[in-house]
Amino acid sequence: xxxxxxxxxxxxxxxxxxxxxxxxxxxxxxxxxxxxxxxxxxxxxxxxxxxxxxxxxxxxxxxxxxxxxxxxxxxxxxxxxxxxxxxxxxxxxxxxxxxxxxxxxxxxxxxxxxxxxxxxxxxxxxxxxxxxxxxxxxxxxxxxxxxxxxxxxxxxxxxxxxxxxxxxxxxxxxxxxxxxxxxxxxxxxxxxxxxxxxxxxxxxxxxxxxxxxxx
Numbered sequence: 001x002x003x004x005x006x007x008x009x010x011x012x013x014x015x016x017x018x019x020x021x022x023x024x025x026x027x028x029x030x031x032x033x034x035x036x037x038x039x040x041x042x043x044x045x046x047x048x049x050x051x052x053x054x055x056x057x058x059x060x061x062x063x064x065x066x067x068x069x070x071x072x073x074x075x076x077x078x079x080x081x082x083x084x085x086x087x088x089x090x091x092x093x094x095x096x097x098x099x100x101x102x103x104x105x106x107x108x109x110x111x112x113x114x115x116x117x118x119x120x121x122x123x124x125x126x127x128x129x130x131x132x133x134x135x136x137x138x139x140x141x142x143x144x145x146x147x148x149x150x151x152x153x154x155x156x157x158x159x160x161x162x163x164x165x166x167x168x169x170x171x172x173x174x175x176x177x178x179x180x181x182x183x184x185x186x187x188x189x190x191x192x193x194x195x196x197x198x199x200x201x202x203x204x205x206x207x208x209x210x211x212x213x214x215x
Contacts (some may be wrong), residue, residue: 007099008091009181010039010084017102019080027067036115037122039101042081043183044126047087049133049190054082062127092187097180105174108169112154116176120153134190145186148175 011019020035022028033041036060043051060079068074088098102115111117127134127146135142147165152175156162166172176181 006097008087008096009099010087010091012078015080015083019077022066022077026180027069028061029064029066031063032066033061033122034118036101036118037082037125038081039118040122040124041126042085043088044123045129046085046092046188047187048130049137049182050125050130052130057126057129060125067073085101092191095184100179103129104179106169106173106176110154111146111152111166111172111176112157116152116179117154120179121155123149124153124155134207141189145182145189148179148181148182152176152179 019038023032023038037130041057041061045057048201049068060080066074066077068077072124091098100119102119104116106114106116124146128148134146150156150171151162151166157166
């Protein structure tokens, strides 16, 4: 038995398929994020220490205005993206884990060659969008919390310290299994203020103890 909550889907299968078809189509820039990367990107925005304006994250995700067939399609696609982000926030606020769109196993394959790496790369793109906000309060803690996402993204493999870290296959497999919990840890770090001890009530002075009171 475990107290770990079951992952919460952020969109249903039909909605994910709709997004997947659109993001994989020729009407979207080749540089745009695909469904897996967009999922990671939007989960990062749900965690982000401060809100990123929709115009900024939409532009980053698509890398150019898609060729929407009409205003209705534009509204549907942008609505699904916003719903995914909003559902991630709602789940994390309740202490639930986001369901990730891949099987949490590497099977000895390098992370960057799997959907896991694509998702983490998308997550890191969400971090880069407002990098200062993620690191301004406690850079050391932020780096430690983001390390698993950085390692699995494949974006930092050229760095000497990272090369040693990702060489441990068993460690990487463990991080993949923990990704939903690691997302929640990040959310709690950035979005939930630490509990402060309640102030101790001041003792009441006994009756008759005021200055100047006559017996």
